[in-house]
Amino acid sequence: MENVKINALQMFCLIVLFALGTALVVSYGSEAKRDAWLAILLYGPVGGSLIFMIYSCLHRLYPNLSFVLYAQQIVGKWIGWLLGVVFIIYFLHEAARDLRDYGDLLTVSMFTETPLFMVHVMMILTLIYVLYLGIEVLGRLAEISVVIILGLGITATISVLLSGKADINQLFPILEHGLKGMLSPSFPSLFVIPWGEMSAFTLILPHLNNPRSVMRTGLSAILFSVAVLSFTILLNISVLGVDVFTRSNFALLETIRRVSLMEFIERLDPIVLLTLIIGDFFKVGIFFYATVIGASDLFKVKNHKTLILPVGIIILLASLTVAGNFAEHIKIGGGLLPLYAHIPISVIIPLLLLIVALIRKHFRSS
Incomplete structure (x- = not known):
């Protein structure tokens, strides 16, 4: 692991950008239909906070080790090694899926004549360059990017409101099908997406220059992300209506396309x-x-930079084969992965590791 440190603000920005990721653009929470924004407000703080607390507690027990290393200390070399393999495959798969999200939207909306492969290559080559420079550079870049994202968000919100396309009546009736009718369809997707995916940060937290600020930084970033996501979905529903919102693959894009100010x-x-x-x-x-x-x-591997290029190539190739088409890609991501990948890998395994680690610590101290 590279011997560099990032500060709490940079970690905050990385978590926020990671959480918003593609969720900001797609019809996030559409399972809850008209109450999607409310479901995000309820599930986000609970799911995000509980899951991140597991990661931060493990980090507090092993502040200088990554997940791969402390898993071997907790459950033994061989089981820990196998868990490390599982998590690496999981991270690879998630990187490929998110790269596919990026490529599909760009080829559908703007680069209609550009091969998907070339759109993905542009992203991967840029990431290879940044990661060669190190996590510290990625952290500094995150500080700038959060400001840009907020600026774009404020501009988009003002444009939508001034255009008169938002209709608050589209949000009513709230809880039309009751609390259970809202929460049941949204579980487990809103509980673990994107919060469970933050298991990737178990390999980044050791770089934080102040380990005591992990919990505060992570939870504040999660709450901020929940607020942004909920407001964005609320705005989408008020403009599009619940029927268009639930049918649209990229709801925010549909919302912005309806903006027209002074016919100019x-x-x-x-x-x-x-x-x-x-x-x-x-x-x-x-x-x-x-x-x-x-x-x-x-x-x-002594120098992790030797793995950046081969891993980048694997992610690139996997992004092209992760699904046959976009409809299949959405079905897998929203239906299968939360239950069969995110919960077992990102929640249950870290929770069991934490329990075993605490038991072992208790018996060592007694």
């Missing part, structure tokens, strides 16, 4: 595209970095 300012698609590019860049980048660090720790 319209077609603000680049705001959404730039938002996706920035968010997806950091989400893919963090999964990419977690894969590289995890593999270098697992296979005892």
Whole structure:
């Protein structure tokens, strides 16, 4: 693991950009229909906080080790090694899926004649360059990018409101099908996406220059992300209506396309595209970095930078084969992965490791 440190603000920005990622652009929470924004407000703080607390508690017990290394200390070399392999494959798969999200939106909305492969290559080559420079550079870049994202968000919100396209009546009736009718369809997707995916940060937390600020930084970033996501979805529903919102693959893009000010300012698609590019860049980048660090720790590679290029090529090729088409890609991501990948890998395994680690610590101290 590279011997560099990032500060709490940079970690905050990385978590925010990771959490927003593609969720800001797609129809996040559409399972809850009209109450999607409310479901995000309820599930986000609970799911995000509980899951991140598991990661931060493990980090507090092993502040200088990555997940791959402390898993071997907790459950033994061989089981820990196998868990490391599982997590590396998981990070690779998630990086490929998020890269595919980025490529599909760009080829559908703007680069219609550009091969998907070339769109993905542009992202991967940029990430390879940044990761060669190190996690410290990625952290500094995150500070700038959060400001850009907020600026784009404020611009988009003002444009939507001034255009008169938002109709608050689209949000009513609230809890039309009751609390259970809202929460049941949204579980487990809103509980673990994108919060469970933050297991990638178990390989980044050792770089924080103040380990005591992990919990505060992580939870504040999660709450901020929940607020941004909930407001964005609320705005989408108020403009599109619940029927269009639930059918649309990229709801924010549909919302922005309806903006027209003085019959002059319209077609603000680049705001959404730039938002996706920035968010997806950091989400893919963090999964990419977690894969590289995890593999270098697992296979005892002295210089992790030697793995950046081969891992980047694997992510690139996997992104083209992760699904046959976009409909299949969405079905897998929203239906299968939360239950069969995110919960077992990102929640249950870390929780069991934490329980075993606490038991072992108790018996050592007694």
